[in-house]
Each structure stands twice: as structure tokens, then as C-alpha cells.
Amino acid sequence: MIKRIFAPLALLVVASMVLAACGGGPAYECTDPLGCVDVAPGEPIHIAYALVISGPDETLGVDSRNGIEVAIALKGQVLGHDVKLTGEDDGCSAEGGQAAGTKLAADPTIVAVIGTSCSSAARVAVPLLTSAPANFIVISPSNTAPDLTLAGNENQHAGYFRTAHSDLVQGKAAAEFAYNEMGVTKAATIHDGSLYAEKLQEVFAEAFKELGGTITAQEAVDPNGTDFKTQLNNIAATSPEFIYYPIFIKAGSLITRQAKETAGLENVYLMGADGLFSPDTVEGAGEAVEGLFVSSPDLAAFGSDYQAVFVPKYNELFGTDPISIFHAHAHDAAMLVFAAIEKAAVQDEDGTLHIPRQALRDAMYATSNFPGLTGNLTCTPTGDCADPKIAVYEYHVGEYPPERIWP
Secondary structure (H helix, E strand, C coil), rough: HHHHHHHHHHHHHHHHHHHCCCCCCCCCCCCCCEEEEECCCCCCCEEEEEECCCCCCCCHHHHHHHHHHHHHHHHHHHEECCEEEEECCCCHHCCCCCCHHHHHHHCCEEEEEECCHHHHHHHHHHHHHHHHCCEEEEECCCCCCCCHHCCCCCEEEEEEEEEECCCCHHHHHHHHHHHHHHHCCCCEEEECCCCCHHHHHHHHHHHHHHHEEEEEEEEEEEEEECCCCCHHHHHHHCCCCCEEECCHHHHHHHHHHHHHHHCCCCCCEECHHHHHHHHHHHHHHHHHCCCEEEEEEHCCCHCHHHHHHHHHHHHHHHHHCCCCHHHHHHHHHHHHHHHHHHHHCECCCCCCCEEEEEHHHHHHHCCCCECCCCCCCCCCCCCCCCCCCCEEEEECCCCCCCEEEEE
């Protein structure tokens, strides 16, 4: 009887010793409140993007996607695993953000989403991507609407980050350029109803008035319109010296052309923002592009690796220099995600990765003085990770990129 009891026990002890010697042991148990992503040995870590990759604003999203691919190429593997990149077109619109967010949120293999390109898409996509059942982290290279990272705001969501500046920074810089550098005291603005444009022109207007200037008119246009003469004539009647229209390429290029043809506006300074930083603006505006200013991230303030490492790799992969303005921000977004995975993941001896989603968020929020291309990045409790520096560029006919002129 004693022999019968102890024989099975001896077998269990021997079996456990064999398992331990072979790297076995207890199976990983996910206790993370947001769940875990398991990546089997030899399988890639799945990162997705939600960026505008078609239509009149596609250079913005394609350039950011290229920046992600450069990051993947430079990084190589993450904890012994390749990185797989898939994605959806956010359309630079609320409708596109809804569609992209819905599709991506249904894929539980995704660890993080890099996007969206545009703040209007983020407004609807981010809640889908950061809440249950998806619980992804989302990090945007180009969302700039201030309310996306303002504490206590209904549009600020846990798990959302950005490497782009807030337009509280860009709008103020544009106003300082207009008032202090160009010496104008009367300005008008135009927006297209998008979250990005409406808020940015508002920030510009408030900062310009605080400096001592006067806002003579604030007009709105249809981003899909083709005739803006009514709005431009309304503006001309107020005799501004400067017009700030932080809108996108299709309408922005046409406004640039039509402003030069509007009586009273022939010699008025024209200025857009980073949404017009594209070779398509040169093509769309034609000869009227001469002298057009745009406020955008300051490429000259980027780290030395930008010119020495990033740009050559971009050229190697895509056969061209960067085509828009947020490629380095997208690179930094991807690198922040990779670093957070390395901090949060639990790795089995056979190479299996377990990535706890809340722990991954915590690692992102804990980011401090991360050496990015765009600066030393530190993430705030509401997801602002940028080290923002804004410059002003001037377009010339037949030339791209535009010339950096300030500061």
C-alpha cells in the first residue's frame, strides 16, 4: 500500500525536475487588467498605423509611414522578434478615423497603433482603439489639436500619446513671427471647420491680439470647395496685412492662387501651417506659391542622427528625401513603442513574449528624456511626449522643400 502511494509521487517529482531542466516551469498567467498580447517564438510583434495614405493629403501620411518603416529597419528586432507593420487609411477625416479605428480595434494581435495623421480622425478613432476590448496604446506623429492631451477633457483618453507638438505652441509661434518678425499689426484667418484648422487659427488669433495686433476677419471655408472668392473678398474689405490659413493642401493651394487674384490682397502676406508642408502645395499653387509662409516643426533643431542616419536610410528605402514634415516624429513614435515593449514584456525561455497592455501604457507614461530625433522626449500624464520647436519656412516657385527663414 505504501509503495502504491509513493510511486506516483516519485514520478511527479522526476517529471517536474525534467521540465525545469528543459526550461519548463509554470505557464505565464496574465493578470494585467487590460489583458496581454502573446507573441509566439518566431512570430513578429504586430504594430499598426492609421494614417492618411490616399487623396490630396496623402504625402502627410505616406511620409509618416515611411518614418515608421525607417525606425523598424534601424531597430531590427525587438526582444528577438521581427516587427510586422500593417495599417489603415484614416482619410484625414472623422469618417476615415471611424472606419480605420473600427477595423484595427477588431484585431487583438495588434500591440500599438501609430496614428492618426489628423486630429479630426483621432477624435473618433482614439476612443475605439484605447478602450475595451482593444485597449491598445495609440501614439500620433502629427495630431496637434490641443484638447487631445488636456487633462479633464472629454477628448483626452488614457493610452493616447503623441510626439507632435500641440497647436498651443504652433499658433503662438506663428503669431510671434507675424507680429514681431514681419511687423504686421492687422491679420485675418481662414479655417476649414476641421478640428486642426479651427483651433490653430483660434490660437494664432488670440496670441496675435495679446501681442497688440488686430484680427480683422475670421472666415470659414469648405475643404472640398473650389471657389473661395466670397471669403477672400470679405477679408479684403477689412484691409489685413497678413492672412493665416492653417488648412490642408487641396483648399490651401486654391486659396493661395485666388488670394493673389483678389483686389486688395495682392501684397498681403500669406501663411499656412504644417498641413501645407508638401510638394503637392508647390504643384497645386503654381507660381502663386512664391512667398507663401508655413509654420512647421523645425528640422534644423533635430538631433545629429537625423541627417547622419535617418535621412540616408529614408533615401535608401524610398529613393527620395522625406516628402513632408512628420517623418521624424513617426520614427520617434515607433522607437518609444519599442522601448516600452522592452520594459513591459515578459519573455519565456523559449522566446515567447507576453506583453501586458496596462504595463505597456505605464512604461510609455514613464518615458523620460528619451533621445529622439526630434528632441529629448518626456511623456506627460496626459500623453504629450513632444519636445516642440517651431520654425517658419518660405516657398519658392519650383523648389521643394521650402526655405527655413525663422527663427
